[in-house]
Amino acid sequence: MARDHGGVTxxxxxxLIAAPMAVLLVFFALPNALLLSASFxxxxxxxxxxxxxxxxxxxxxxxxxxxxxxxxxxxxxxSVGVIDVVLxxxxxxxxxxxxxxxxGLLIALALAPLLASVVVxxxxxxxxxxxxxxxxxxxxxxxxxxxxxxxxxxxxxIVIGLAHALLPYTVLTIMGALQGINPNLERAAMSLxxxxxxxxxxVVLPLSLPGIAGGxxxxxxxxxxxxxxxxxxxxxxxxxxxxxxxGFMTQLLDWSIGAALAVILVVCSMALLYAAxxxxxxxxxx
Amino acid sequence: xSPWAALRVVVIGIYIFMLGPILITAAVSxxxxxRSQFPPRGFSLQWWERALSAEWVDPLWFSFxxxxxxxxxxxxxxxxxxxxxxxxxxPGRAAMVALTLGPLMLPALVTxxxxxxxxxxxxxxxxxxxxxxxxxxxxxxxxxxxxxxxxSLHALPPNVELAAASLxxxxxxxxxxVVFPLIKSxxxxxxxxxxxxxxxxxxxxxxxxxxxxQPITVKILGFLxxxxxxxxxxxxxxxxxxxxxxxxxxxxxxGLGDFIYGERERV
Amino acid sequence: MSELKLAGIEKRYGQSVAVAxxxxxxxDGEFMTLLGPSGCGKTTxxxxxxxxxxxxxxxxxxxxxxxAGLPPFRRDIGVVFQDYALFPxxxxxxxxxxxxxxxKVSAAETSQRVREALELVQLSGLGERRPLELSxxxxxxxxxxxxxxxxxxxxxxxxxxxxxxxxxxxxMRVEIASLQRRLGITTVFVTHDQGEALVMSDxxxxxxxxxxxxxxxxxxxxxRPATRxxxxxxxxxxxxxxxxxxxxxxxxxxxxxxxxxxxxTVKQVLYLGATLxxxxxxxxxxxxxVEAPNDAHAPRYAAGDAVWFTAPxxxxxxxx
Numbered sequence: 059m060a061r062d063h064g065g066v067t068x069x070x071x072x073x074l075i076a077a078p079m080a081v082l083l084v085f086f087a088l089p090n091a092l093l094l095s096a097s098f099x100x101x102x103x104x105x106x107x108x109x110x111x112x113x114x115x116x117x118x119x120x121x122x123x124x125x126x127x128x129x130x131x132x133x134x135x136x137s138v139g140v141i142d143v144v145l146x147x148x149x150x151x152x153x154x155x156x157x158x159x160x161x162g163l164l165i166a167l168a169l170a171p172l173l174a175s176v177v178v179x180x181x182x183x184x185x186x187x188x189x190x191x192x193x194x195x196x197x198x199x200x201x202x203x204x205x206x207x208x209x210x211x212x213x214x215x216i217v218i219g220l221a222h223a224l225l226p227y228t229v230l231t232i233m234g235a236l237q238g239i240n241p242n243l244e245r246a247a248m249s250l251x252x253x254x255x256x257x258x259x260x261v262v263l264p265l266s267l268p269g270i271a272g273g274x275x276x277x278x279x280x281x282x283x284x285x286x287x288x289x290x291x292x293x294x295x296x297x298x299x300x301x302x303x304x305g306f307m308t309q310l311l312d313w314s315i316g317a318a319l320a321v322i323l324v325v326c327s328m329a330l331l332y333a334a335x336x337x338x339x340x341x342x343x344x
Numbered sequence: 345x346s347p348w349a350a351l352r353v354v355v356i357g358i359y360i361f362m363l364g365p366i367l368i369t370a371a372v373s374x375x376x377x378x379r380s381q382f383p384p385r386g387f388s389l390q391w392w393e394r395a396l397s398a399e400w401v402d403p404l405w406f407s408f409x410x411x412x413x414x415x416x417x418x419x420x421x422x423x424x425x426x427x428x429x430x431x432x433x434x435p436g437r438a439a440m441v442a443l444t445l446g447p448l449m450l451p452a453l454v455t456x457x458x459x460x461x462x463x464x465x466x467x468x469x470x471x472x473x474x475x476x477x478x479x480x481x482x483x484x485x486x487x488x489x490x491x492x493x494x495x496s497l498h499a500l501p502p503n504v505e506l507a508a509a510s511l512x513x514x515x516x517x518x519x520x521x522v523v524f525p526l527i528k529s530x531x532x533x534x535x536x537x538x539x540x541x542x543x544x545x546x547x548x549x550x551x552x553x554x555x556x557x558q559p560i561t562v563k564i565l566g567f568l569x570x571x572x573x574x575x576x577x578x579x580x581x582x583x584x585x586x587x588x589x590x591x592x593x594x595x596x597x598x599g600l601g602d603f604i605y606g607e608r609e610r611v
Numbered sequence: 612m613s614e615l616k617l618a619g620i621e622k623r624y625g626q627s628v629a630v631a632x633x634x635x636x637x638x639d640g641e642f643m644t645l646l647g648p649s650g651c652g653k654t655t656x657x658x659x660x661x662x663x664x665x666x667x668x669x670x671x672x673x674x675x676x677x678x679a680g681l682p683p684f685r686r687d688i689g690v691v692f693q694d695y696a697l698f699p700x701x702x703x704x705x706x707x708x709x710x711x712x713x714x715k716v717s718a719a720e721t722s723q724r725v726r727e728a729l730e731l732v733q734l735s736g737l738g739e740r741r742p743l744e745l746s747x748x749x750x751x752x753x754x755x756x757x758x759x760x761x762x763x764x765x766x767x768x769x770x771x772x773x774x775x776x777x778x779x780x781x782x783m784r785v786e787i788a789s790l791q792r793r794l795g796i797t798t799v800f801v802t803h804d805q806g807e808a809l810v811m812s813d814x815x816x817x818x819x820x821x822x823x824x825x826x827x828x829x830x831x832x833x834x835r836p837a838t839r840x841x842x843x844x845x846x847x848x849x850x851x852x853x854x855x856x857x858x859x860x861x862x863x864x865x866x867x868x869x870x871x872x873x874x875x876t877v878k879q880v881l882y883l884g885a886t887l888x889x890x891x892x893x894x895x896x897x898x899x900x901v902e903a904p905n906d907a908h909a910p911r912y913a914a915g916d917a918v919w920f921t922a923p924x925x926x927x928x929x930x931x
Contacts, residue, residue, distance in 0.1 A: 071432035074424035075440060078486065081421060082443050086483045089458025090450065096461065145358050152355045171362060173591060174584040175544035175561045177568075181580050182365025184568065185372055192368060225362060242696035245663050248683040249690040250761065251713035255347050260709075264700045283451030286546050286561075290568050300453050300547070307457055307551065317461075320454045331449050 090324070096317035106313055114318035124302060124319075131282050131298040134217055139278040141221040143270055146228035151262075153229070154236040165233075172226045180287045183219040184210070187291065211293030219287040224280055228273035235269020236262070271337045279330040283323055299323050366584065373577035395578035400560070404582065407543055407559040410474065414481035415489075415539040421482070422489030422534055429490070430497040448487040456480060456548035463552075473557035480552055481542040488541055489534035492603045496530025497523075529598040536594050537603070540587045613672075614639040614797040615660065615765050620669035622655050629655040631821035633669070637765075640795040642788065646808040647818035648844070653801045656818075657767050660799060662686050674764055684713070689758030689796075691768045695750045697742040703753045704729070704738030710761035728760040729753075731790065748779050755787070759794065766791070766798040772807060784810050805845050809833065817841045839930060849899045853930045858902040860926035863889055863912055868921040875899065877916045887911075891920055 100109040118124045153165050171179060186192045187209040197203040209215055239262060247257040285300040292301065299319060306316030345353075373395075376386025394400070428434075429441060447455060459480050463472050500523065508518035546561040553562050560583055567576055594600060615637040622630040630652040637643045645653040659666050662683040671679045678686050689710070697706050704725050711721045729735050732752035742750055751771055758766060768787075772780045788811040791798050802808055808815045809829040816826045817840070825837040836842035842855050849856045856871065863877075875893035882905075889901040889912060899920050903909060912918055 068432075071428040071434045071437075074428035078421040078425040079440065079443070081482065082446070082486070085459065085462075085479050086447055086455060087443065089455065089462045092461050092465070093454065093458045145361070148351060148354045149358045152351055167359070168362065170588065171366065173540060173544070173587040174366065174580070175546060175564075177546050177561045177564050178369070178580040178583055179365060181564065181568065181576060182369040185368055185577070186365060222361065222365060225358075240694070240696060242692050242694060243698060245661070245683065246690065246692060246696035246698070246757075247709070248663075249661055249688055249767075250710035250757070251684045252709075253684050254682075256713065258347075261698060283453050283547070285453055285550065286565060289565065300451075303453065303457060304550065307460065313461065316457065320457050324450055324454055327449065327451055 093317045093320050096313050097321045099314055101312050101314035114314045115322075117315055118318055118322070123297065127297040127299055127302045128322075130213055130296065131300075134213065134220065134288070134298060135278040135282040137217045138220045138224060138281040139274040141217070142225050142228040142277040143232075143274050145221070146225055146232055146273055147266075147270065149225075150229045150232035150236060154233055168229055169226050171223075176223050176284070176286045177290070179223050180219045180290045183215065183222065184290055187215050187218070210291045211296055213292070213296050215291040216288045216296065216298070219291045220281045220284055221277075223284075223287060224277045227276050227280065231273035231276055232266065232269045235266045235272065239265050268337050272334055275330050275334040275337065279327050279334075282326060369577045370581045373574055373581055375574050375577075378574060391574040391578045394575040395582060400563075400575070400579050403558055403560040403563040404579075406474075406557065407561070407583075408586070410477055410481060410559060411539045411542040413478055414485050414542040415535045417478070417482045418485040418489045418538045419531060419535045422486055422493055423531070425486075426490045426493035426497060430494050444490055445487055447484045452484050452545060452548040453550075455483060456551040459483075459548075460551040472552055473554040476552040477549055477557070477559065480548045481545065484545065484548060485538035485541050488537040489531075492530045492534035492537065493527060494530075495603055496527035499530075500526055530603070532594060532598050533600050533603040536591060536600065539590065543583075543587055613637055614641070614674060615799065616672040617656070617660070618670045618672070620656065620659060620671065621667045622652075622659060622664070623667045628821050630659065630666075633821075633823055635816060635823065635826065637797055637799060639797055642791050642798045642800065642811060642813045644800045644802060644808040644812040644815045645818055646802060646805060646815050646844075648803055650820075651818040652821040653803075653818050654769055657769050657799060657801050660765070661688055661690050661767055687764035689761055689763035689766045691751075691754045691758050691766075691771045693770045693773060695742075695754040695771075697750055697753055697757075699742050702739050702741055703734065703745065703749075706742070706753055707738075707757045707760050710757065714761065724760050725756075728756040731759065732756045747775055748783070751775065751783065755790075759790075759796070762796075764797065766796045768798065768800045770802050772802070773804070780807075787811065809845075817844060819844075835928065837931065842928075842930065847900060851897065855928045855930055856922045856926055858888070858900040859886075861899070861901045861920060861922040863891075863901055863903065863910075864919045864921050865910075867919050868923075870921060870923040871927050873897075873899070873920045875918060875920055877912050877914050877918055879914055880912065889918075891918065893920060 096106055097114055098110050098112070100107045100111045100113065149168060153161070153168065156164070158164070184191070188194075189206045189208055191209075193209060194203075194206045198206070243261055243265070244257050247261045248254070252260060282298075283300055284298070285304060288296070288298045288301050289304070292298070297305075299322070303316050303319045303323070306312050306319060310316075371384050373391050374387055374389070375384040375391070376388040425440075425444060429437065429444070459476060460472070463469065463476050468476070504522055504526070505518050508522045509515075513521065543559075544561065545559070546565060549559045549562050550565070553559070558566075560579070564576055564579060564583075567573065591600065613636040615635075617633050617635040620630055620633040621628070633652075633656060635643075645656060647653050658664055660671060662678065662681055662685075666679055669679070670677050673687055683690075697703075698709065701709070707725045707728050708721050711724060716724070725738065726735070729738055732755050734749060734752050734756065737745065737749065742753070745753065751774075754771070771787075772783055775783060784807055791811075800807075800811065809832075812829055814826060814828055815832050817824045817832060819840050825832060825841045827835070827837075832841060833845055836845065836848075836855070839850070839855075842848045842850075847858055849858060849861065851871075851873075854871070862868075867874075873893045873895060875891040877889055878892050878898075879890040881888040881890070885905055887903050887905055889903065891899045891901065893899055901920065
C-alpha cells in the first residue's frame, strides 16, 4: 500500500495517478512495445506476419545504404554536439557573468529560437544554402566564386542546420552548470595570483566539464533522432536514421524493418541518456 | 584587448549565427520577386497576403486548436500525477517516474511511429488525424507539465500545509486556499510549455496526419518538397510570432524564469 | 610606515552607501579586527582591500604602494573566505599549492612549502584528501594554509569561524591568533562576534553603518568606548545620561556607598551558573543590570527586594 509523508497508508496516490497512468500505458508504453515486437516479426507484402525473425535487423546491417545511414547519423550527432558546445560555452559564460542591464533580454534572445519549430529554423538555412540562395549570392557578389555551389543537399548542410537548431539546448545546459559554481572560487583563485584568464582555465573550466559533457550529450541525442532538418537540407543520398524510418513507414510500408530501425534509434538514445544521468550525478557530487 | 572584450566580440558573432537565419527568413518574406534574395529587392506584401489565405490559415488554426487542447489535457493529467509523485512514496513510484519522463527521453519520432501502428492495428484508422494527433501531443507534452508543477510543489515552504491544518483547514480546503495559489505559476508555465511543444512539433505529427488535418509544421515541411516559395517565409514568421507573443504575455503575468532550468530538477 | 593604509575609502552601490568614508592604519605584523553588526560594511571593506571590486572613492596602500586600481592577483594578499572556497576538483595539497603555481615556484620548492604549511595548520598527512572528504574544521585549516603559504604582505579573513560549532570556534580562535603571532603577518580579520575580536586582536575597529566608530586595543574598546554604539555593542552597559557602567562593575548593596548610587527594586534574578544577573527597576525610572559572581559568601537578593545599585567612581565611565 502507499504511504504519504504522514506515515499513513493510503490509496490516494493510486487514485491520483490512475488516469495519467492509463494514458501513458496505452498511448506510450503500448505503441513502443508494439514497435519492439514488430521489429522481430517478418513482413510479407507490406503486412506483418506472426513469424519471429531476426532478418529485419540483419537486413539493416547488411545493406551499405543503411550502414551509411547509421554512420552518417553518428557523424552528424558528434559534429553537432561538438559545434554546439564550442559555440554554446562562450555564450553561456557571457550570459551567466554579464552585469549588463540587458541580461534578461539577452538570455531571452538566446532561447527565443526554441519557440520556432525546427522546420521554420531549418527553412532559414534552406533560404541561405540553396543554389539560388543568400550564401551563393554573397559569394558570387564578392567575387569569391565564379559559379553557384550546391551547398545542399549534403551532410554538411544538415550539420549546420542542426547545430543552429540545437544550440539553445547546450547554452541552457552549460548555463545551468556555470551557475552552480561558487563565485567565491574565482575570487579565491584571483586572490592567490591567478589572472582572469588563468582563473578560467584552472578553476571554471574544469568545474564546468560535466556541464559541457551534458550539453554535448543532449545535442547529440536530439540530433540523431532529427527528421525535419535532414529531410529539408539532405536528400535521398544523405539519409539518416530518422529519414530512413520515415521512408520505411510511409513509403516502402515495411513495418518490420522500420520498427527495427526505430528500436535501434531508441537503444542509442537510452544509452546516451544513461550516460548523461551519470554525468549529472557526478556534477551534483562536486 | 581584454579577455572580456574579446568574449563580447565572439558572443556577437554567435548571436548573428543564431538569429541570422530567422531574420533573413523574415526579410525574404517581403521580397518583391519570387526569389530568396537577401537583401531583398523591392518590397511586397503579396506573400503575406497569401500566407493569410485559407490554405495556410486553416492548418495554422488547426495547430492552434490542437495546441490548446493538448495543453489543457496534459495540464489536467499532470496535476494529480505531479502531486502523487512529489508527495507520496509508493511501490512502483520509480517506474511511474520513468514512465512519465519516457516521452521526453524517447525520440518523438518513435512515439509517432508507434502510435500510427497502434491506431492502424486497433482499427482506429478513422481517428488518425486530429484525435490521434491530440493523443500523441498529450503524451509528449505531459512530461513538461508534470515537471513544472513538481518544481512548484518542491518550492513550497515545507510546513505551509501543516500550518493550515493546525488552523483548522481540512485537507481539501488547505489544497484549494493555500497550495493551489502557490503553485499556480507552475501550472501556467506547464501549460505554456506544453502548448509551445505541441505547436512546434513535427517529428511525431508527421506520422499521424491525414489530408485536411495537418498541423502547420507538417504542411510547411510538405511544401518544401516543391522548393522555395516566399509565402513559406511569411508563414514561418507567423508560426514564430504566435508562441513568442504567448510566452511574452505569460512572462509578464506570472513569470516563467524559474522553470527554465527545470533540467536539473528531478520529479 | 604602516603595512596597510586606507584613506577616505568609500563604496556606493547606486543610492545605497556600503562604506561611507574609512581611514585606517594597520601596522606591520598587527592583528586588526573589523568588528560590527551585519550590514555595517566590514565585509565590503575587506573586499575593497582584496580588490574584488573598486572603491567609489579613496585610496588603499599596501606597503606604501597605492593599489586601488590593481586586480586581486596583483596585490600581495591572501584571503580566507567564510565558506572557505576550496577548489573542489583539487586535493587539499593542490589547493595549498595553487598560489605557488601561479607564482611559478619550482615543483620541488612547492611541495616543500606545501608540506610545511599543512604541518603548520596540523593537517599533515591529509594532503591527498579532497575538500568533500574533509570536515568543516579541516577545510578551514586548508583555506588558512592556502592563504599563508604564499607569504602575503596582508592576510584577510572574512568571518572564517562563523560556520564552525562553538567548541571548534573557540579552539580555532586561539590557534589562529597564536599562528599569526608566530608568523608575524599583518592581518585584517572581519567578524560580528565580539568575543573573537577581544580574544584575538591587537586592535579592533568597531564599525557601524559604513563608518569606523572607534579604533583601539580590546581594553580601550571595552573600558573606554568612544561612542554609545561601541559601548552597547561590546558587552552590556548600563546608561545613566552620559555615564556608563558595566554590569559586572556594579554591585547590589543594602545602603548607598560612595561613588554612584541609586535606589531600586529587584525585578528578576537570572541564574547563569557562574554568575547571577540581577535586573533592577530603579527609583529614577531606569532599568539596570548587575552581574554578580555566584559566590557562596556574597549576599543573595530575590525578586521584590529593595536594594541599592552602587558602583565605585573608577567604574563609571563618562561618554563624550
